[in-house]
Amino acid sequence: MADTKPKTSPKAIKFLFGGLAGMGATVFVQPLDLVKNRMQLSGQGTKAREYKTSFHALFSILRNEGVGGIYTGLSAGLLRQATYTTTRLGIYTILFEKLTSADGRPPNFLMKALIGMTAGATGAFVGTPAEVALIRMTADGRLPADQRRGYTNVFNALARITREEGLTTLWRGCVPTMARAVVVNAAQLASYSQSKQALLDSGYFGDDILCHFCASMISGLVTTAASMPVDIVKTRIQNMRMIDGKPEYKNGLDVLMRVVGREGFFSLWKGFTPYYARLGPHTVLTFIFLEQMNRLYKTYVLDR
Numbered sequence: 599m600a601d602t603k604p605k606t607s608p609k610a611i612k613f614l615f616g617g618l619a620g621m622g623a624t625v626f627v628q629p630l631d632l633v634k635n636r637m638q639l640s641g642q643g644t645k646a647r648e649y650k651t652s653f654h655a656l657f658s659i660l661r662n663e664g665v666g667g668i669y670t671g672l673s674a675g676l677l678r679q680a681t682y683t684t685t686r687l688g689i690y691t692i693l694f695e696k697l698t699s700a701d702g703r704p705p706n707f708l709m710k711a712l713i714g715m716t717a718g719a720t721g722a723f724v725g726t727p728a729e730v731a732l733i734r735m736t737a738d739g740r741l742p743a744d745q746r747r748g749y750t751n752v753f754n755a756l757a758r759i760t761r762e763e764g765l766t767t768l769w770r771g772c773v774p775t776m777a778r779a780v781v782v783n784a785a786q787l788a789s790y791s792q793s794k795q796a797l798l799d800s801g802y803f804g805d806d807i808l809c810h811f812c813a814s815m816i817s818g819l820v821t822t823a824a825s826m827p828v829d830i831v832k833t834r835i836q837n838m839r840m841i842d843g844k845p846e847y848k849n850g851l852d853v854l855m856r857v858v859g860r861e862g863f864f865s866l867w868k869g870f871t872p873y874y875a876r877l878g879p880h881t882v883l884t885f886i887f888l889e890q891m892n893r894l895y896k897t898y899v900l901d902r
Contacts, residue, residue, distance in 0.1 A: 605900045606695060607892065609688070615891045616687030620679035623883035628675050629668040630876035632659065635736040637869030638833045641861060648740065652872040663739050671735035674728055674752040682725025686783065687888065690717035694791075704795065710788035718783025722776040727768035729775055731755035733836040771835035774850045778828040785824045786881060790817035810889050814882040821881070822874040827866040829873070830857065 607615070624631075633655050640655070641647035649655035659667050693713045697705040705713065722729075731752045738746045749755035759767050794813035803809040831853045838846035847853045857865050 607895055607900070609692060611895060612691045613684050613688035615888055615895070616691070617680050617684030619687070619884045619887035619891065620683030621676050622887045623880045624672070624675045624679050626883055627876050627880045628672045629656070630872055630879070631675060631732075632668055632670060632736045634869055634872040634876045635733060635833055636740055637872050638830045639737055639740065639837060640868070641865075642834065652869060652875065655872070659739065667739055670739060671732050671752075674732035674735050674755065677752045678725050678728035678732055681728055682721045682779075683884070684721075685724045686717045686721030686779070687884075688717075689720055690714060690783070693717065704791070707788060707792055710791050711784045714783035714786070714788045715780045718779035719776045721783075722779035723769075723772060726770075726772045726775050727756055728752060729832075730759065730768055730770055730836045733833055734759075737837045771832050774828060774832040774835060777850075778825055778832050781825045781828055782821050785821040786817050789820045790814060790881070790885060793817055807886060807889075810886050811882055814885045817885075818874060818877050818879075818881040822870065822877050826870065826873055827854070830866060830868065 633652050636655050636659070637649060637652055640649045649658060656668070663670070690713055693716065694705065694710070697709060697713070704710075731749065734747055735749050735752070735755060738748065747755075747758075749758065756768065790813050793816040794809060797803040797809050797813055798805060803812070831850045834853045834857075835847055835850065840846075847856070854866070861868070
């Protein structure tokens, strides 16, 4: 009996849905992303931290910068999703389907991790310019007025960075960004697929929003624990300034050594709460939006 694989969405639709899902999630979690970045920069180079907790950071931002202040950098966050997430999820979905056997058996865990790392590294390279703009825009409010960069939106940021610091600065921190993406995607995408599969196999869950939510929360927790040290390196490098013509940090290893030496080993996980508070819901919302768009497309387009 010759079984054929069921019809699937065109590649362009996979990329589009991936980007839209990430952008939709970003609208909800941008304030948490802002707090996460501020916490990672808090106490940079010293033992004194500007913010005691993530709640202290949130209330300080609201008090000093207003309600609009917590959405600083939203345009950069949306562009990051339009580039990074579109590429990442699109490539992951395509490779996942390519490696699914004719009888519908999905790739094993190791293969899922490899697919996730490939998709993540590619997406990170494409999304690095928007990432640099996002880090700088969200960090600006913590600086004295005369030291702020004052970017008005992501396109203004990209144009000024290119004009004032050179085109290659848009890819500053590209290596730690790609390294972070490898860790995040190996953990996030593979653990999401594995968690969803395990929940379905348990017999207690159907392929519905509750299952997607639980799998996403498990995936977000795994990703947070694994990626924080790499993420703080990325944040510090992309926000650094030139001091007497020399960069603040030589490389990612220099960041790690200085953070551990001056701020303590566990500072590598500084801001665990806002990181998960941002990553958890973003993971949940991204996959829920993606699953629902795929379901609607299948119902109203593929199955007609």
